[in-house]
Amino acid sequence: MAQLLVLSSARGDGVALPALELLGHGVRQIPAEPAQLVNAPSADVIFVDARADLAGAKSLCKILTTTGLEAPLILIVTEGGLTAVSPDWGVDDVVLVTAGPAEVDARVRLAVGRGEKDQVSTRIQASGITIDESSYSAKVHGHPLDLTYKEFQLLHFFATHPARVFTREQLLSEVWGYDYFGGTRTVDVHVRRLRAKLGDLEQLIGTVRNVGYRLNVYEDDQSPARPNA
Missing domain, CATH: 3.40.50.2300 (Response regulator)
Structure with a gap:
C-alpha cells in the first residue's frame, strides 16, 4: 500500500x-x-x-x-x-x-x-565505499568523507571503474577534462589528499608502479579495517 x-x-x-x-x-x-x-x-x-x-x-x-x-x-x-x-x-x-x-x-x-x-x-558501492550521486557525498563503512568537488569526482570515477588501472594522463582527461591545462602532478596531489581523508583506508586507492592508480577491490570479509567509531 x-x-x-x-x-x-x-x-x-x-x-x-x-x-x-x-x-x-x-x-x-x-x-x-x-x-x-x-x-x-x-x-x-x-x-x-x-x-x-x-x-x-x-x-x-x-x-x-x-x-x-x-x-x-x-x-x-x-x-x-x-x-x-x-x-x-x-x-x-x-x-x-x-x-x-x-x-x-x-x-x-x-x-x-x-x-x-x-x-x-544514484548510489554506488565498491570496497566499502558508498557514493550518493544525487547529493555528491561519499561514505566509507558509514563514515562520511569531507571531500571537495574534484576529490568527489576522482573517487566517483575510481568507484565506477573498480580494479581498473588508469594512467595519470587518463585520469586527467576523464576527471579534469581535455580543456584542463594543468599537468599530471595535479592527479598525484588529489590522490594524496584523497588518501589522507580516507585515513586508515588509504590503501583503497592503490598505486601501480610506473603506470598509475586504481581502486582496489575487496570482498566484505577482506576489506580494510573499519575506522573506529
Missing part, C-alpha cells in the same frame, strides 16, 4: 481524483498552497490537482521540483487541460480525472517502481 498526497485547491468534500477512494492506498489531501508544503506529510507519490487552475498547478509543480522533491509527481487534469501540459512542468506522469481505479493504481505502481529504481541508481 502506497502513501499518496493530493494537493488540491478545489473546495468541497471528496478527493480530487475519485478513483483513489476506491483503492487501498493511504490518501491525504491538503490545500495546493506553498505554505502547506512546509508541514506536508511524507508520501510515496504526490498528485497535483490541475483541473480548475492550470497556471497555479504549474507554478506549484515548479516549486516542488526545484526544492528537491523525491516523490514522483502526477498531474490530475481534465481532457481539455492536457493541451497545456509540457515538459517544463517537471511532472512524472499525467492522469485524467475520469480515469478508473485500475488505471490509477497502475500509474501509482509504475511511479513508485520508477522512483525506487532511480534511488538505487
Whole structure:
C-alpha cells in the first residue's frame, strides 16, 4: 500500500481524483498552497490537482521540483487541460480525472517502481565505499568523507571503474577534462589528499608502479579495517 498526497485547491468534500477512494492506498489531501508544503506529510507519490487552475498547478509543480522533491509527481487534469501540459512542468506522469481505479493504481505502481529504481541508481558501492550521486557525498563503512568537488569526482570515477588501472594522463582527461591545462602532478596531489581523508583506508586507492592508480577491490570479509567509531 502506497502513501499518496493530493494537493488540491478545489473546495468541497471528496478527493480530487475519485478513483483513489476506491483503492487501498493511504490518501491525504491538503490545500495546493506553498505554505502547506512546509508541514506536508511524507508520501510515496504526490498528485497535483490541475483541473480548475492550470497556471497555479504549474507554478506549484515548479516549486516542488526545484526544492528537491523525491516523490514522483502526477498531474490530475481534465481532457481539455492536457493541451497545456509540457515538459517544463517537471511532472512524472499525467492522469485524467475520469480515469478508473485500475488505471490509477497502475500509474501509482509504475511511479513508485520508477522512483525506487532511480534511488538505487544514484548510489554506488565498491570496497566499502558508498557514493550518493544525487547529493555528491561519499561514505566509507558509514563514515562520511569531507571531500571537495574534484576529490568527489576522482573517487566517483575510481568507484565506477573498480580494479581498473588508469594512467595519470587518463585520469586527467576523464576527471579534469581535455580543456584542463594543468599537468599530471595535479592527479598525484588529489590522490594524496584523497588518501589522507580516507585515513586508515588509504590503501583503497592503490598505486601501480610506473603506470598509475586504481581502486582496489575487496570482498566484505577482506576489506580494510573499519575506522573506529
